[in-house]
Amino acid sequence: MAADARISAITARIVERSKPTRERYLDRLRSAATKGAQRSVLGCANLAHGFAICSPTEKDALAGDQVPNLGIITSYNDMLSAHQPFETYPAIIREAAAEAGGIAQVAGGVPAMCDGVTQGQPGMELSLFSRDLIAMSAAVGLSHNMFDAAVFLGVCDKIVPGLVIAALSFGHLPAVFIPAGPMTSGLPNDEKSRVRQLYAEGKVGRAELLEAESKSYHGPGTCTFYGTANSNQMLMEIMGFHMPGASFVNPGTPLREALTREATKRALAITAMGNEFTPAGEMIDERSIVNGVVGLHATGGSTNHTMHIVAMARAAGIVLTWQDISELSDIIPLLARVYPNGLADVNHFHAAGGMGFLIKELLKKGLLHDDVRTVYGQGLGSYSIDVKLGADGNVVREPAPEKSHDPKVLASIDTPFQSNGGLKMLRGNIGKAVIKISAVKPERHIIEAPAVIFHDQLEMQQAFKDGKLNRDFVAVVRFQGPKANGMPELHKLTPALGVLQDRGFRVALLTDGRMSGASGKVPAAIHVTPEAIEGGPIARIREGDIIRIDAIAGTLEVLVDAADMAEREPVVADLSENEFGMGRELFVPFRHAAGPADQGASVLFRH
Numbered sequence: 001m002a003a004d005a006r007i008s009a010i011t012a013r014i015v016e017r018s019k020p021t022r023e024r025y026l027d028r029l030r031s032a033a034t035k036g037a038q039r040s041v042l043g044c045a046n047l048a049h050g051f052a053i054c055s056p057t058e059k060d061a062l063a064g065d066q067v068p069n070l071g072i073i074t075s076y077n078d079m080l081s082a083h084q085p086f087e088t089y090p091a092i093i094r095e096a097a098a099e100a101g102g103i104a105q106v107a108g109g110v111p112a113m114c115d116g117v118t119q120g121q122p123g124m125e126l127s128l129f130s131r132d133l134i135a136m137s138a139a140v141g142l143s144h145n146m147f148d149a150a151v152f153l154g155v156c157d158k159i160v161p162g163l164v165i166a167a168l169s170f171g172h173l174p175a176v177f178i179p180a181g182p183m184t185s186g187l188p189n190d191e192k193s194r195v196r197q198l199y200a201e202g203k204v205g206r207a208e209l210l211e212a213e214s215k216s217y218h219g220p221g222t223c224t225f226y227g228t229a230n231s232n233q234m235l236m237e238i239m240g241f242h243m244p245g246a247s248f249v250n251p252g253t254p255l256r257e258a259l260t261r262e263a264t265k266r267a268l269a270i271t272a273m274g275n276e277f278t279p280a281g282e283m284i285d286e287r288s289i290v291n292g293v294v295g296l297h298a299t300g301g302s303t304n305h306t307m308h309i310v311a312m313a314r315a316a317g318i319v320l321t322w323q324d325i326s327e328l329s330d331i332i333p334l335l336a337r338v339y340p341n342g343l344a345d346v347n348h349f350h351a352a353g354g355m356g357f358l359i360k361e362l363l364k365k366g367l368l369h370d371d372v373r374t375v376y377g378q379g380l381g382s383y384s385i386d387v388k389l390g391a392d393g394n395v396v397r398e399p400a401p402e403k404s405h406d407p408k409v410l411a412s413i414d415t416p417f418q419s420n421g422g423l424k425m426l427r428g429n430i431g432k433a434v435i436k437i438s439a440v441k442p443e444r445h446i447i448e449a450p451a452v453i454f455h456d457q458l459e460m461q462q463a464f465k466d467g468k469l470n471r472d473f474v475a476v477v478r479f480q481g482p483k484a485n486g487m488p489e490l491h492k493l494t495p496a497l498g499v500l501q502d503r504g505f506r507v508a509l510l511t512d513g514r515m516s517g518a519s520g521k522v523p524a525a526i527h528v529t530p531e532a533i534e535g536g537p538i539a540r541i542r543e544g545d546i547i548r549i550d551a552i553a554g555t556l557e558v559l560v561d562a563a564d565m566a567e568r569e570p571v572v573a574d575l576s577e578n579e580f581g582m583g584r585e586l587f588v589p590f591r592h593a594a595g596p597a598d599q600g601a602s603v604l605f606r607h
């Protein structure tokens with residue numbers, strides 16, 4: 001089925017806008033691709049170094065140009081529960097590659113930050129920059145040029161976006177993303193948040209809080225809320241970087257391992273040495289990017305992707321704007337209710353029919369481009385499946401269920417949870433911003449209240465503890481943008497704002513910083529651009545100014561006369577505390593080079 005005319009029109013507009021950069025990108029990609037083995041361009045010494053630790057058989061195979069070599073980029077560490085399972089993947093991948101007559105080598109590792117560990121801590125000020133650092137680190141591994149395809153082992157927030165930027169920068173190579181899967185369900189996310197609010201009110205102590213948190217985050221795998229990490233898995237599947245059905249199978253299960261082995265063999269099958277050559281930079285085009293944005297809206301995905309997907313697209317020469325994202329939001333219905341957009345977790349989503357059902361439903365109405373290339377072959381329709389383990393221990397795919405197994409978690413296209421998508425763009429005399437409406441009750445989609453100004457999230461938390469915030473207000477937390485302090489997530493403000501909202505106050509957050517993909521219930525206009533340190537209007541707002549956030553009209557305003565605003569000098573903040581400590585002194589170049597949030601907040605690209 002052809003895509004809906006409105007979707008096609010937005011895609012055509014992106015194609016037109018991207019022509020100059022996309023054509024240059026494809027020219028470079030095609031000149032980098034080789035007909036035979038990539039390593040054939042290396043000299044003997046280069047090659048000898050490249051396979052020095054291989055077995056004699058592997059050396060013979062690599063010395064000739066007949067056997068494809070697979071580069072593994074891994075983001076394994078023990079800090080991210082989601083990445084810990086990757087410790088054993090290289091051995092599995094090497095074995096599967098050998099079974100397929102290929103070879104696999106770890107090309108390199110990349111850093112991976114757990115935003116849960118650094119949330120509310122100084123380390124969070126490195127988080128956004130780590131995305132581009134991950135892309136650069138993966139490039140170091142792939143620059144050995146020993147490889148005919150690459151597999152990328154990553155799950156969480158900045159890691160998958162960084163790896164996609166790298167995969168597209170090496171777009172002459174096929175790229176397959178191999179996930180580790182979600183943690184099994186523990187303490188429900190809403191119960192965890194309830195205990196946090198009790199702690200914020202001083203009604204329970206650290207022991208009770210730690211017990212609740214530990215029951216929620218309890219083992220290997222991705223945290224089960226629908227934050228940035230699980231939005232990444234959805235994106236990798238709907239954009240065709242995953243094998244169909246790979247996203248939400250738990251780690252340590254036979255099906256998980258079978259999917260890893262299958263992905264390895266598929267990566268070796270789509271190199272330039274076979275007859276299904278699928279270079280990543282040709283596979284991913286404007287339709288794949290639009291499909292990714294559609295998936296974000298249909299599932300209530302993370303606000304962080306209003307930056308990450310813009311940066312990922314740009315890595316392939318594709319210029320995606322917030323206007324594109326906003327217009328798609330008006331077309332795409334919300335089909336999933338996974339925390340913070342509901343009470344379910346990603347295991348429930350998968351059990352209800354998961355990605356296969358979601359893709360089937362969206363394709364039914366032409367709300368996805370079906371005519372796309374994927375690592376699995378041509379057409380997104382082949383992702384409308386349910387994945388199981390066959391009797392022989394291999395992956396079996398059956399058609400996705402006709403009906404959702406849990407309509408309260410995963411709706412059909414005819415009975416969506418809301419007629420528009422989870423993410424909305426805001427514009428007005430404060431600049432541009434993003435708001436996640438899928439997690440906010442309709443009666444709070446418009447907030448008009450006096451500004452209370454903070455230059456640090458700890459200041460707001462202290463004001464709450466001191467009982468100074470029991471009223472209607474908009475917390476203006478500024479100097480949190482990329483150039484100021486690395487644009488940290490301010491998710492630690494959620495419990496206090498949640499308590500005040502539950503007490504009946506009309507509250508909202510306005511910031512040039514970010515929130516977690518797991519942030520929800522409180523209306524938050526985030527990623528305000530231009531940021532305060534650049535003298536944006538947010539730096540001209542004064543205590544008591546009336547702020548109006550209207551997620552229905554898509555407006556963001558300070559209700560002050562334009563002439564008065566123009567006369568105001570933007571305030572300046574003392575950011576000396578943010579320049580040192582926890583490695584922040586090493587990221588000065590990143591703070592200086594970072595672009596605006598609506599262009600991906602990247603040090604690598606601008607529109």
Ligand SMILES: O=C(O)[C@H](O)[C@@H](O)[C@H](O)[C@H](O)COP(=O)(O)O
Binds near residue numbers: 114119157302515
């Ligand atoms: O964007 C995201 O999804 C978040 O960065 C997420 O990865 C982070 O870990 C949250 O902080 C977890 O939520 P809690 O902090 O509520 O545990």
Ligand code: SF4
Binds near residue numbers: 079082113229
């Ligand atoms: S989802 Fe967030 S908290 Fe969980 S492992 Fe990934 S980065 Fe850490």
